Amino acid sequence: MATLLYHLGRMAFRWRWFVTLLWVAILGLAGFASTKAAPAADEGFTMPGIESQKAFDLLDQRFPGSAADGASARIVFVAPHGQKITASQNKAAVEQLFDGAGRGSQAASSVDPFEAKAVSKDASTAYxxxxxxVTAANLTDASKNHLERSLDEIRDKGLTVEVGGDALATQPAAGGASEAIGIAIAAVVLLITFGSLAAAGLPLLTAILGIGISMTTIKVLADTFNLSNTTGTLATMLGLACGIDYALFVVSRYREERGKGHEPREAAGLAAGTAGSAVVFAGLTVVIALAGLSVVGIPVLTKMGLAAAGAVVIAVLISVTLVPAFLGFWPNAVLSRGIRTGRKRSLRKKEHNAGSRWASLVMRHPLPVLLLGVVGLGAIAAPALNLQLGMPGDEAKSTSTTERRAYDDLAKGFGPGFNGPLTIVVDAKSTENPKAAVATIAQDIADTDGVVSVSAPRFNAVGNTAVFSATPATSPTNAKTQDLVKTIRDERAGIESKADATFEVTGKTALNIDVAEKVQASLIPYLVVVVGLAIVLLLVVFRSLLVPLKAAAGFLLSVLAALGAVVAVFQQGHGASLLGIESTGPIMSMMPIFLVGIVFGLAMDYEVFLVSRIREAYVHGDQPQQAVVSGFKHSARVVIAAALIMMAVFSGFIGADGSMIKMIGFGLAIAVLFDAFIVRMAIVPAVLALLGNKAWYLPRWLNRLLPNIDVEGEKLSHKVPAPADPDPIDESALQPVPMR
Structure with a gap:
């Protein structure tokens, strides 16, 4: 591997114009194709295999044209203070709206709230x-404008009108400013790390180019694979963060090789052969973690994972080809000013730096450092024991949104459970008296403790299927509502036997329960597949039994601590106001497995980058503890810079409008903090110090079976002649190098 990438780096350096134009052409072709591509048709959220989804599918089948997953607008009317919504002038205004609301070409139905008796007991509120x-994404501007004009007319008559549902909901924006903030912070970190504008700008330039290719490609494939707008968010996060970090490692190694005295092309080849090898295998671990999300069986999660995996692959390819090519244009501009002017003659002559001093400190006190790190992360992980899963809805939105105000008005007027009704779908196809069967089921559910009321059943045209709502006494996110759903399902066998018909329970709360159970059931298989494959990969990389196991254990600490921090902030509310979170609630159902997948890939990034330098020193003759110090000397500063960049990119998304994106951004940023600064910088050297030579033990039979990929570049040390002591670099060398 190292030899192959070494030659690839030298070739890219030499044929820099060709390589650069090739990547620019790819970007141009993808961009052109994206302008001609049809947008994806939003199929909505689907999750095969759960009861809630089966109920929706039955509705679509038995109620053709009803669009069970179609867009909806729940309109809430509140009378002025001291008035009633049933007053003649207020009632006339509301009825006027519904006379025209159902006339649009895309409208399916609209019901007068007074005919449907959808008025609160105090007559202050109606809905x-x-x-x-069609779904919200496929609503035309004409349909939206028609409804909005009607609502404005009602507001002009003095009524308060708020709209829930997804028909008029503003889609959260996670891009633009978020990426800009992350890039700006990354630029500062790179400038401090490298002390050179060129060295700081090169990783940013290549990462942005990679993101451009990734996002335009996703747009091209959106219609074919039904990729939603959310799909590209994760690809943007990881593509940008990994793209900067991977280029950072290659540039850093190039500077190190130049400091040792290697000429530019040779240094580019060595950087690609050593740091590039680490980049390839670090990228593979990320791809494994992302592609492994398909194990869960959630289509939207699978698509997000595969799209992000594609973005990471592009970041890896750019790092080992385009980065060496750019180094060929300005081979000396990326060096620090001290080396260019001769004030720093060689990196070899600097015996100690902050990284080596820190490693030496850990080597002297490994057990206290290990215990402090493990206990500290364990304490932070404690809130995860109280994890409550769900799908944050309108209650989690800002009070500045009409959706949140509609939610609050309904809860005030009709009770907290009104915002999360259970939808009961009755299949009476096999019974002789469908109406009697449905009435029996409705009555038994109405008699269940925790149910406030049930609506009148609505039958399909054939009369063999009915649907009605059951309103709980508690809010959708309340644990008692979840218990109610489980109670109804547990008592289903007896109810169905009495009615001689079957029924399914769906709705927002039921869907949340089903999704959470499916995710929890998939977590162990996912961990087995992803962690197992990654351990095998790390066995090949490090040729050690204990190092991969230590890496996996450190990852578990990181992800549990990150999940605990997410629960503490987003569920329990500790420090929520500092992040602009107005209301707390359950953690998004997919968040744990999402966090596991992404954090695992990133954790293995730092493991490969850091430990590969330690193993490189060990392979080249250093004693175990000295190898750790040497590895930290050459890589700690760059790993910390890479972690800060990752945190900057992810933290930028905390300012997004969507609660899901905000939660993901915070979770990934805090996970990188824990993994890079506590696990990899403290726990890893402490464990290696305690293990000594045993850390690199590998049975002979396994050593013979594993392929030797030479990530450390040991073969290159025999092929490449040792450089002479470097001379001061002439400032004239900062000009572009002519083609050879």
Whole structure:
């Protein structure tokens, strides 16, 4: 591997114009194709295999044209203070709206709230729902404008009108400013790390180019694979962060080789052969973690994982080809000013730096450092024991949104459970008296403790299927509501036997429960597949039994601590106001497995980058403890810079509008903090110090079976002649190098 990438780096350096133009052409072709590509049709959120999804599918089948997953607008009317919504002038205004609300070409139905008796007991509030034949993403501007104009007319008559549902909901924006903030912070970190504008700018330039290729490609494939707007968010996060970090490691190694006296092309080849090898295998671990999300069986999660994996692959390819090519244009501009002017003659002559001094400190006190790190992360992980999963809805939105105000008005007027009704779908196809069967089921559910009321059943045209709502006494996120769903399902066998018909429970709360259970059931298989494959990969990279196991254990500490921090902030509310979170609630159901997958890939990044330098020193003759110090000397500063960049990119998304993106950004940023600064910088050297030579033990039979990929570049040390002591670099060398 090292030899192959060494030659690839030299070739890219020599043929820099060709390599650069090739990548620019790829970007141009992808960009052109994206302008011609059709947008993806939003199929909505689906999760095969759960009861809630089966109920939705039955609705679509038995109620053709009703669009069970179509867009909806729940319109809430509140009378002025001291008035009633049933007053003649207020009632006339509301009825006027619904006379025209259902006339749009995409509208499916609209019901007068007074005919449906959708008025609160104190007559201050009323509501009605307008449903559409298509999903929110496929609603035309004409349909939206028609409804908005009607609502404005009602507001002009003095009524307070708020709209829930997804028909008029503003889609959260996670891009733009988020990426800009991350890039700006990354630029500062790179400038401090390298002390050179060129060295700081090169990783940013290549990462942005990679993101451009990734996002335009996703847009091209959006219609074919039904990729939603959310799909590209994760690809942007990881593509940008990994792209900067991977280029950072190659540039850093190039500077190190130049400091040793190697001429530019040789240094580019060595950087690609050593740091590039680490980049390839670090990227592979990330790809494994992302592609492994398909094990969960959630289509949207699978698509997000595969799209992000593609972005990481592009970042790896750019790092081992385009980065050496750019180094060929300005081979000396990326060096620090001290080396260019001769004030720093050689990196070899600097015996100690902050990284080596820190490693030496850990070597002297490994056990206290290990215990402090493990106990500290364990304490932070403690809130995860109280994890409550769900799908944050309108209650988690800002009070500045009409969706949140509609939610609050409904809860005030009709009770907290009104915002999360259970939808009961009855299949009476096999019974002789469908109406009697449905009435029996509705009555038994109405008699269940925790149910406030049930609506009148609505039958399909054939009369063999009915649907009705059951309103809980508690809010959708309340644990008692979840218990109610489980109670109804547990008592289903007896109810179905009495009614001679079957039914399914769906709705927001039921869907949340089903999704959480499916995710939890998939977590162990996912961990087995992903962690197992990664351990095998690390066995090949490090040729050690204990180092991969230590890496996996450190990852578990990181991810549990990150999950504990997410629960503490987003569920329990500790420090939530500092992040602009107005209301707390359950953690997004997919967050744990999402966090596991992404954090695992990133954790293995730092493991490969850091430990490969330690193993390189060990392979070249250093004693175990000295190898750790040497590895930290050459890599600690760069690993810390890479972690800070990752944190900057992810933290930028905390300012996004969507609660899901905000939660993901915070979770990934805090996970990188824990993994890079506590696990990899403290726990890893402490464990290696305690293990000594045993850390690198590998049975002979396994050593013969594993391929020797030479990540450390040991073969290169025999092929490449040792450089002479470097001379001061002439400032004239900062000009572009002519083609050879």
């Amino acid at each position: 009605a729902t307008v449903t559409f034949k």
